[in-house]
Amino acid sequence: MTQIELRGVQKWFGSNQVIKDMNLDIADGEFIVMLGQSGCGKTTTLRAIAGLETIDEGDILIDGSAVQHLKCSDRDIAMVFQSFSLYPHMTVYQNIAFPLHATRTSSADADKRVREIAGVLRITDLLERRPSALSGGDMQRVAIGRALVRQPKAMLMDEPIGALDTKLREEMRAEIKRLHVRQGSTTIYVTHDQVEAMSLADRIVIMHEGVLQQVGTPEEVYGHPENLFVAQFVGSPVMNVADAKVADEGGKVRIHLDPADPGFEFPRELLSRLNGHAAGGLKVGVRPEGILVSHEAKAGYVPLEAQIIEPLGSHDIVDLKVGTGMIRARTPSGFVPKVGEKVHARIDPAQAHFFDTGSGKSLGVRL
């Protein structure tokens, strides 16, 4: 049972504040992924939980007791580094056994646990090797083994597969998920890769410039981004976002993304739901799959010209010209045969997101 709680955590590097009033509750056994660009404070937060960085204000609680003044050796937390940090002068076996010697585990017991964890990670035949003789994936398995062998209260991972190539990364992602299901230890995982975050996390914590932006399940952060940053950071290709003008045109509500475009039709209830925000700055966001396309003219669909087609195999990403701007749509493969063709498109109102231009916050309007 390990809960981790951050309360009002602040951290400065000189005059630069890298963690701003961070509050977070992590439940026992949860797999939390901290997602953000490099320099957003996610790694610093992780290192603060591990005890490798001090914090300037706030509390870090593990199972209800504050640990921010404890040395990291007293926190009983394990960490996997991006660089793996295997001790080069020790064999794989010695590397994995190393944390056990710190706790004065008897050598028979240590041996049993090293072999057990090596079995789980399928590295039993590598135990006598030196780290320098291992492949990237095996190094990472050893690093995870070293972290797990002590059965720590929590497991921290700092971009553990960031240094691997794509294929291996996918393999190891599945492996980490499998291990988590099996071991069930509370895990905090830091990455800048949103695919990793979506596929691994129970909940994703999105950070930007030291500020926590949103905490939620992968579905929540993808489906209901709380602000423009989250909306554009999560999801690939990036969500279309444009300044929007809402026009009430005799019974029909249209949203113009550009003075020159014919306007996208929306249900009338949008007006009441926007509640006055329509007058000020409004941004509308829609993911490429939220653009509905058709070959034939349909009610509410507007004809748009395809400017760029990116065939991705399973589907295409098509850039459609809207006035002087562009909107990206996800279409079935080969739906638009060539650049310059017109297709009929509309914004699916159910998949549209509305943001306040000034604050960037979501207006929470769901149609």
Added chain:
Amino acid sequence: MAAVKTRSEVALNRTAIVAVLVVTIIFLAPIYWIASTAFKPRHLATTIPPTVMFEPEIGPFVKLFLRRSQLREQPTQEEYEAAPWWERLVFDGGEKVVRDGRGEVQLSGYPDRFANSLIVAVVSTVLAVGMGTLTAYGFSRFKVAGEQDWLFFILSTRMLPPVVVAIPMFLMYRVFGLNDTHIGLIILYTAFNLSFSVWLMKGFIDEIPKEYEEAALVDGYTRMQAFFKVVLPEAVTGIAATAVFCFIIAWNEYAFALIMTNRKAQTAPPFIPSQVGSGLPDWTVIAAGTFLFLLPVAIFTFLLRNHLLRGMSFGAIRK
């Protein structure tokens, strides 16, 4: 292994081999000279041109270790025949072995001076490298206020030729009673080598990723344990290289040893030239002393040669 292919590469390769051979011969010539002189009979030591072919003998080494004095009159036949082989060697050189009242053979000053050299060089090297490593670790891993200034200050202690302060040092040592003591020389040599050791070790420790210690810290070790269990094994290469340099400097030091010591703590360098024999300089004995003096550094360097070649244990961290 890249195979040598083109004709110009072959030529370049051969030129390089010849150049290396020439340089090696030039470097080794004085060592050969000393080593061969140490085994020569006395009358062949100073011939011009030098004698290359001779029957090696052990006489110079025997003389090196024994206290001798000039023979006033030749030993009688009985005396000569009763003497052990090593004493006869001394008689052959026109000298005799000095004995005390009870007839015990007196040793020359060389073994003591050699031992002094070993004590002073080993202890000062251990101290300089040990303190240097800890200091370098501190500078490398922690934020030290005025770090650059401190490091410059440490380096600046090497900017003055040490001999310049020999006389003030001598006077200070006299006040503190450190003249002609092992501890006095050890302090001096440690101080000489410390700045060098700090700078060299900082370079090596900077190259050890700090993730190793961080991993050890989260693995449940204290900072000190992490230092000894993770940093030191990784720094062995640097420690070995630094130790070799410090040892050579302490081992070879002449000026201070000459000024600060005279008997009790005198090291070999000022002693060897003073042993020019009881009559004319006996170059064979001096060569023997020099030759033996050369061995510890050669052995020490040879033992650590693998560590002096860098890059053994690297590659276990992904960057």
